[in-house]
Amino acid sequence: MTDFLNYVQREWGTIFSYTLEHLQLVGIAIVIAILIGVPLGIYLTTNKYLAETILQVASIIITIPSIALFGIMIPVLSMIGQGIGFLPALIALVLYSQLPIIRNTYTAIQNVDPNIRDAAKGIGMTTFQRLTKVEIPNALPLIMAGVRTATVLNIGIGAIAAFIGSGGLGVLINSGISRGNSNMVLAGAVFVSLLALVADFILKFIQARITPKGIK
Amino acid sequence: MIEFNDVTKIYGGDVKAIDDISMTVEDGEFVILLGPSGCGKTTLLRMVNQLESISQGDIKIQGQNVREMDKIKMRRNTGYVIQSNGLFPNMTIEDNTMIVPDLLGWDRKKKKDRFNYLMDLVGLNPDDYRKRFPHELSGGQQQRVGVARAMAADPPVMLMDEPFGALDPIIREKVQDEFLAIQKEVKKTILFVSHDIDEAVRMGDKIALLRDGKVQQFDRPSELLIRPNNDFVSDFVGKDRVLRSMSLYSVEDLVTTFGLKNKEDTITDTKEISIDTSLRIAISMLLNQEADQLVIVDRQGQAKGSLTFDLIEKFLHQEVKGA
Numbered sequence: 001m002t003d004f005l006n007y008v009q010r011e012w013g014t015i016f017s018y019t020l021e022h023l024q025l026v027g028i029a030i031v032i033a034i035l036i037g038v039p040l041g042i043y044l045t046t047n048k049y050l051a052e053t054i055l056q057v058a059s060i061i062i063t064i065p066s067i068a069l070f071g072i073m074i075p076v077l078s079m080i081g082q083g084i085g086f087l088p089a090l091i092a093l094v095l096y097s098q099l100p101i102i103r104n105t106y107t108a109i110q111n112v113d114p115n116i117r118d119a120a121k122g123i124g125m126t127t128f129q130r131l132t133k134v135e136i137p138n139a140l141p142l143i144m145a146g147v148r149t150a151t152v153l154n155i156g157i158g159a160i161a162a163f164i165g166s167g168g169l170g171v172l173i174n175s176g177i178s179r180g181n182s183n184m185v186l187a188g189a190v191f192v193s194l195l196a197l198v199a200d201f202i203l204k205f206i207q208a209r210i211t212p213k214g215i216k
Numbered sequence: 217m218i219e220f221n222d223v224t225k226i227y228g229g230d231v232k233a234i235d236d237i238s239m240t241v242e243d244g245e246f247v248i249l250l251g252p253s254g255c256g257k258t259t260l261l262r263m264v265n266q267l268e269s270i271s272q273g274d275i276k277i278q279g280q281n282v283r284e285m286d287k288i289k290m291r292r293n294t295g296y297v298i299q300s301n302g303l304f305p306n307m308t309i310e311d312n313t314m315i316v317p318d319l320l321g322w323d324r325k326k327k328k329d330r331f332n333y334l335m336d337l338v339g340l341n342p343d344d345y346r347k348r349f350p351h352e353l354s355g356g357q358q359q360r361v362g363v364a365r366a367m368a369a370d371p372p373v374m375l376m377d378e379p380f381g382a383l384d385p386i387i388r389e390k391v392q393d394e395f396l397a398i399q400k401e402v403k404k405t406i407l408f409v410s411h412d413i414d415e416a417v418r419m420g421d422k423i424a425l426l427r428d429g430k431v432q433q434f435d436r437p438s439e440l441l442i443r444p445n446n447d448f449v450s451d452f453v454g455k456d457r458v459l460r461s462m463s464l465y466s467v468e469d470l471v472t473t474f475g476l477k478n479k480e481d482t483i484t485d486t487k488e489i490s491i492d493t494s495l496r497i498a499i500s501m502l503l504n505q506e507a508d509q510l511v512i513v514d515r516q517g518q519a520k521g522s523l524t525f526d527l528i529e530k531f532l533h534q535e536v537k538g539a
Contacts, residue, residue, distance in 0.1 A: 119302025122265055122375075123316055123365075124291030133315075137306040212306035214349030 007183040015172065019191055022168035025161065026154045026199075029090050033097035033150060038143060040098075041105025042131065051106060058099040066092060066157050070164045089158070089166030096157055097150035104146025108139035137212045144207040148200055155196040159188065169195070217243050218264060218373060218405060222273035225259055225429070233259045235429040236273070241422075243372075244403040248410050248420035252452070256429040257409045261375050264407060265294050277373055292316050295366030295374035295404070299381045301358045303350040309361055310346045316369045334364040337398055356387040363395065367402065376408045380415070392419060413453055417441065417460060425449055438464045442536050458536060463496035467512055467523065470495060470531045476512055476521025483509045491520065495531075498523055 008015065044051035061069075073088040082088065112135050120130045136143075162170025169188045176184030208216075218241040225234035234256045241247045249257040262268040264275055266287050275282045282290060303312050311318070313334060314327045322330070335342035338360040350358055359379060366374055380388045380395075396419060399406065410416050416423045417437045424434045425448075432452075433445040441461035444450035450457065468491045479486075487507035489498060491514050502510060502525060510523045 113300075115298060115300040115302045116304060118267070119296070119298055120304070122267055122291060122296035122298070122302075124288050124293075124319060125315075126288055129319065134304050134306070138304075214307060214351065215305045 004183050004186055008187055011187070015169075015187055015191060018167065018169045018171055018188075019195060022155070022158055022170075022192070022195060023199075025086065025089055025166060025168055026093065026151065026158050029093035029154055029158075030097060030147065030151050032090070033094045033101055034147060036094070037098050037101030037146075037150075038105050041102040041143075042109055042136075044102070044106050045109045055099075055103055055106070058102055061095050062099045066096070066160045067163065069095070070161065074164070084164040084166075086166050088164055089161035092161065093154045093157060097154060100146045100149040100153065101143075102146075104149070105139070105143050108142035108146075109135050111142070112138050138215060140211050141207065141215070144203065144211075148203045148207070151199050151203060152196045155192060155199060159192050217241065217276075217278060218407060219276040219279075220260075220273070221276070223260070223263065223270060223275055224272040225256070225263060225268065226271040233429050234263070234271075237429075237431055238273075239424060239431060239434050241405055241407060243405055246399060246406045246408065246419060246421045248408050248416040248423045249426060250410055250413065250416045250420075250423050250452075251426035253411060255426040257411075257426050258377055259429075260426070261377055261407055261409050264373075264375055265291050265296060292319060292369060293371050293373075295371045295376075297362050297366045297374070297376040297379040299378040301350075301362035301379075301382075303358055303361060303365070305350055307349075308346065309348050309350070309353070312350065313361060313365045313368055315365065320369060330368060334367060337367075337401070338364045339394060340364075354387075355383050356391055359383060359391060360394070363398070367404070372405055374404045374406045376406065378409050378411070381410075381412075388415075395419070413460070417464065425452060427452075437461070438535075458532065459496060459499070461535075462499055463494045465495040465531075465535075467491050467493050467495060467498050470523075470527060471512065471520065473534065474527050474530055477524050477527065479511055479519055479522050480509060485509065486511050486522075488513050488519070491515065495528070499528060502528075 040054070044054060064072075069092050070088060073091060074083045077083050077088050077091075116134060116138070117130065120134045125133065158166075158168055159170035159173060162168055162174045169192050172184050172188030172191075174188075176182065176186075176188060220237050220239050223234055223237045224232065227233055237260065249260060251257045259268055263270050264277070264282065266282055270283060277285075277290070277294070303309075304315070307315070310331050313331055314322075317327050317330060331346070332342040335345060340357060340360055345353075345357075345361070350361070353361065359382075362379065366376070380391050383391060392415065408419065410419075420437055422435060423437055423440050425432045425440065427448055433440055433449050435443075438461050440449065441453055441457045441464075444453060444457070454460065467489070471491065485507050486509040487501070488511045489501065491512050498510065501507075502523070512520045512523055514520050
């Protein structure tokens with residue numbers, strides 16, 4: 001234990017920069033995933049048939065082992081000279097985020113009380129006003145739950161992305177294993193978990209701030 | 217004014233939910249669409265503000281065909297209240313009430329004044345409720361806010377879909393009375409869906425009784441009760457329909473045609489009731505044997521005479537048989 005703490009103390013600078021790298025990868029991935037997944041989830045509520053298909057595709061993607069997904073992307077992205085590194089890792093994380101984000105958004109919007117939707121329509125709101133003034137505010141807690149799930153998931157998968165050279169805390173685990181340095185492996189694992197906990201806590205705080213007072 | 221001309225609604229090619237309905241709701245008139253569930257009353261209401269499409273025929277509001285109007289504009293100019301009040305849980309009571317003025321782009325001052333006026337009208341203190349949220353209010357309070365919201369932009373026409381249906385009976389009666397008082401003041405043209413004959417008789421200037429998408433009778437409540445068009449109407453209004461209809465008359469209605477018996481001073485067990493009392497209550501008191509003599513007093517508190525069964529029988533004979 002003291003051994004481990006000494007290691008952390010000694011290598012603090014390195015660990016910190018790997019943590020930042022990890023955070024950067026996951027952060028950018030989540031922002032892109034929200035920009036794609038939330039509008040898509042909302043749109044799908046107007047098209048049930050397409051919704052089934054898209055949600056199935058997203059479910060299939062999430063079942064692909066991450067190592068395999070990275071493997072698939074190497075030849076494809078090699079064509080633009082990006083076979084390994086940041087880009088494939090980013091794409092993988094965005095893809096993995098889609099299921100929790102789309103499904104939660106879709107379910108959240110669909111579960112808005114039909115009476116409220118009916119009232120909004122009968123009062124003379126346009127489709128866009130209904131969405132922004134009524135449906136999204138009332139669906140926010142569930143949409144945010146999806147974002148939180150995706151974030152935690154991505155922080156975990158982000159560690160594996162180190163295999164294809166995307167950097168981040170996975171590098172510690174990776175090189176720890178190959179060098180037989182258990183302190184390194186442990187440091188990587190502990191900081192991945194800490195990062196997940198802190199990220200979830202911050203998102204929970206954001207969720208509390210943006211959720212309308214009336215539905216808390 | 218709302219006009220229905222040969223209005224028909226067809227679902228799935230052959231199911232007629234509304235079957236060739238023609239009727240007119242005059243300005244300031246309070247019309248109840250009454251009927252058992254599945255009779256098409258809600259569908260007919262929702263066709264007016266185009267939440268349901270019209271398969272055949274026309275509906276006109278203030279002379280304008282609803283199909284040719286801009287849906288969004290028309291709905292903003294038509295009050296709409298639904299059973300489960302449909303208040304937006306994410307908005308304060310003020311924001312909920314002022315949603316239509318907000319969509320119409322009213323300025324802040326005008327909205328605030330309107331909110332204060334409406335809250336006073338529905339009997340809620342504006343400052344106590346302004347910043348509160350729907351879930352903090354009781355069912356009756358929420359429904360009052362629902363009514364206020366529908367009247368926010370002062371629409372000439374109000375559509376109400378069983379607005380008081382979810383309230384418990386005591387609160388419901390109170391809110392009904394309050395709403396009638398409001399209606400006396402604002403004189404809106406109202407189309408009101410109900411499945412409750414008592415509510416319909418209490419509230420409506422006229423009742424349209426529907427069955428299988430057809431209007432069975434469109435009449436004043438007393439006519440519907442006393443002279444039902446067919447067996448369905450008389451079954452629906454109930455075996456005690458004539459007794460029910462007596463709630464639409466006051467003792468005074470009887471006094472003006474038939475006068476009263478002289479009060480007998482030898483009978484000591486008497487009970488006094490006001491001339492404004494409904495005939496239904498007066499008859500019930502006679503039936504209850506609450507006193508040997510029922511003395512009617514006028515608004516000045518003067519005893520006018522006593523009410524007896526044979527006077528009521530004469531009155532019924534005139535009203536029911538039309539003699």
